[in-house]
Amino acid sequence: xxxxxxxxxxxxxxxxxxxxxxxxxxxxxxxxxxxxxxxxxxxxxxxxxxxxxxxxxxxxxxxxxxxxxxxxxxxxxxxxxxxxxxxxxxxxxxxxxxxxxxxxxxxxxxxxxxxxxxxxxxxxxxxxxxxxxxxxxxxxxxxxxxxxxxxxxxxxxxxxxxxxxxxxxxxxxxxxxxxxxxxxxxxxxxxxxxxxxxxxxxxxxxxxxxxxxxxxxxxxxxxxxxxxxxxxxxxxxxxxxxxxxxxxxxxxxxxxxxxxxxxxxxxxxxxxxxxxxxxxxxxxxxxxxxxxxxxxxxxxxxxxxxxxxxxxxxxxxxxxxxxxxx
Amino acid sequence: xxxxxxxxxxxxxxxxxxxxxxxxxxxxxxxxxxxxxxxxxxxxxxxxxxxxxxxxxxxxxxxxxxxxxxxxxxxxxxxxxxxxxxxxxxxxxxxxxxxxxxxxxxxxxxxxxxxxxxxxxxxxxxxxxxxxxxxxxxxxxxxxxxxxxxxxxxxxxxxxxxxxxxxxxxxxxxxxxxxxxxxxxxxxxxxxxxxxxxxxxxxxxxxxxxxxxxxxxxxxxxxxxxxxxxxxxxxxxxxxxxxxxxxxxxxxxxxxxxxxxxxxxxxxxxxxxxxxxxxxxxxxxxxxxxxxxxxxxxxxxxxxxxxxxxxxxxxxxxxxxxxxxxx
Numbered sequence: 001x002x003x004x005x006x007x008x009x010x011x012x013x014x015x016x017x018x019x020x021x022x023x024x025x026x027x028x029x030x031x032x033x034x035x036x037x038x039x040x041x042x043x044x045x046x047x048x049x050x051x052x053x054x055x056x057x058x059x060x061x062x063x064x065x066x067x068x069x070x071x072x073x074x075x076x077x078x079x080x081x082x083x084x085x086x087x088x089x090x091x092x093x094x095x096x097x098x099x100x101x102x103x104x105x106x107x108x109x110x111x112x113x114x115x116x117x118x119x120x121x122x123x124x125x126x127x128x129x130x131x132x133x134x135x136x137x138x139x140x141x142x143x144x145x146x147x148x149x150x151x152x153x154x155x156x157x158x159x160x161x162x163x164x165x166x167x168x169x170x171x172x173x174x175x176x177x178x179x180x181x182x183x184x185x186x187x188x189x190x191x192x193x194x195x196x197x198x199x200x201x202x203x204x205x206x207x208x209x210x211x212x213x214x215x216x217x218x219x220x221x222x223x224x225x226x227x228x229x230x231x232x233x234x235x236x237x238x239x240x241x242x243x244x245x246x247x248x249x250x251x252x253x254x255x256x257x258x259x260x261x262x263x264x265x266x267x268x269x270x271x272x273x274x275x276x277x278x279x280x281x282x283x284x285x286x287x288x289x290x291x292x293x294x295x296x297x298x299x300x301x302x303x304x305x306x307x308x309x310x311x312x313x314x315x316x317x318x319x320x321x322x323x324x325x326x
Numbered sequence: 327x328x329x330x331x332x333x334x335x336x337x338x339x340x341x342x343x344x345x346x347x348x349x350x351x352x353x354x355x356x357x358x359x360x361x362x363x364x365x366x367x368x369x370x371x372x373x374x375x376x377x378x379x380x381x382x383x384x385x386x387x388x389x390x391x392x393x394x395x396x397x398x399x400x401x402x403x404x405x406x407x408x409x410x411x412x413x414x415x416x417x418x419x420x421x422x423x424x425x426x427x428x429x430x431x432x433x434x435x436x437x438x439x440x441x442x443x444x445x446x447x448x449x450x451x452x453x454x455x456x457x458x459x460x461x462x463x464x465x466x467x468x469x470x471x472x473x474x475x476x477x478x479x480x481x482x483x484x485x486x487x488x489x490x491x492x493x494x495x496x497x498x499x500x501x502x503x504x505x506x507x508x509x510x511x512x513x514x515x516x517x518x519x520x521x522x523x524x525x526x527x528x529x530x531x532x533x534x535x536x537x538x539x540x541x542x543x544x545x546x547x548x549x550x551x552x553x554x555x556x557x558x559x560x561x562x563x564x565x566x567x568x569x570x571x572x573x574x575x576x577x578x579x580x581x582x583x584x585x586x587x588x589x590x591x592x593x594x595x596x597x598x599x600x601x602x603x604x605x606x607x608x609x610x611x612x613x614x615x616x617x618x619x620x621x622x623x624x625x626x627x628x629x630x631x632x633x634x635x636x637x638x639x640x641x642x643x644x645x646x647x648x649x650x651x652x653x
Contacts, residue, residue: 140387140388222429223424223426223429223430224429224430224431224432224433226384226424226430227424227430227431227432227492227495228432228443229382229384229416230382230384230416230417230421230422230424230496231416231417231421231443231444231447231495231496231498232413232414232415232416232417232418232444232447232448233413233443233447234410234413241443242432245432245434245435246432246433246434248434249434319434320433320434321433321434321479321481322433322479322481
């Protein structure tokens, strides 16, 4: 298990280096630092201001090799090296748009993001797994077919429509919850989160339920289920003790990889509901040509994805004795 | 004669298919007396496994047992029992083992817990006592070192050991009837002999009757008291082992016996039954074997033969036998 884990983490590190190089190509080589600076200070700024801005934001060095420097500095005093150094030490610097330190903005945004994504994740997962188990039990009956229609309907509607319809129906007409906004005060936070969580759960419901149903159906047809019935297990016991326990393995693959992403929030929901989380921050960065923030978010996304993969492998080993002991 | 332990009468099983319902098992009647071993023999697709599953009421959807048939077990009609009553019989009064020991155990639970579940489902006893019983059962079915095997997962055991675990599970509540559906087909030849011996021993020791489903006359010869031969969803011949193996009356049984490789026939071409088994539900008219029968004559494609006794314990469904008995 320890060797397995070490190997997985080793692969992860290699991937991080690769991701960083791709990021560098995208954000420095393809997007010219001069363009970034010009966008930030304006076309008609004086050359000193322009040069100063580039220096302040660390865009003033050559890309790969510094011909002016000597010895090792020739390779270390470059944008590429700085990029690796900063990202690997989590020194993200300042925003290209408003000079605010990126790490403090990350800290501010993580809380609101998590307060939205954690309930969304928990309710969404519980609902779709429970419904999937239910329809798998009533497979090939009208219950199953009715649920198929519901799932296809919720899958076919664009999530943007759920947001707008939710805000209009629940916020405007029924006035149950505010249309948008956020307040971290624990007494009122639920009022602001209820609607976005509801919208998120509904828009993810169909696809997840269909997916879990397929997994359950596959397990139900296996030989060990017949054995369980032959020894006198009732339907409910077969579903929970045998089918659910085995289906956990493929379900985990789908679920655990999502957990790290709870930190980065949800782009659409946050920006439409005015939740100042990391999803909203990312959307803002895209709109405001804030390349340093965007770079940081893409890098964090990749890191979290790799982390999710490692977590999935660990959870596999915990759920499946064949991996744990084999 | 006292009533048998299990009596199946006129059992038909059908599946929906193109053009209405297809009968995969057609008016099957058989009986198993307490303590005896009945071998149900036939090629794949003849309906023998479905017959066994029907006794457990575990026919996979959308198949169904047609009304009119009866399955009497210990004096009760299993087909009219409520679901909870039937559940109380499965695993307690009737145990069942399957063909594929490799996949028939739950891969994520220890084998000890799986056998223990069979006990806990039917007996309200403390866990420690149930554990002790599992150890006893493991000893009974010849699993060496029961203590360490108890916490083993299925993938850590060999096929033979897995089948022993499954037998322990089926025998956990000392059932009156054990249904063994091709229990040795997936196993190596040496393991096969051991498992058959175990089944024979268990039956003798506990008085459990066995309904053994197989396509292998070698297996029949080893363990069966009586034999029923199935073809195309019907039972075509029934009798004691000696009667069937030494004086088979139905051409199908004769063909099956001739197609067993024998040491003295070395160097000669192995005889086979010509043609192929008809597809389940798409049976020929009249006698279903007439398309492959070397002796088929005028009435065979038209008229269905009736069950004709040739001795008090031996009967066959064949026009030839009918003529011989009542000329």
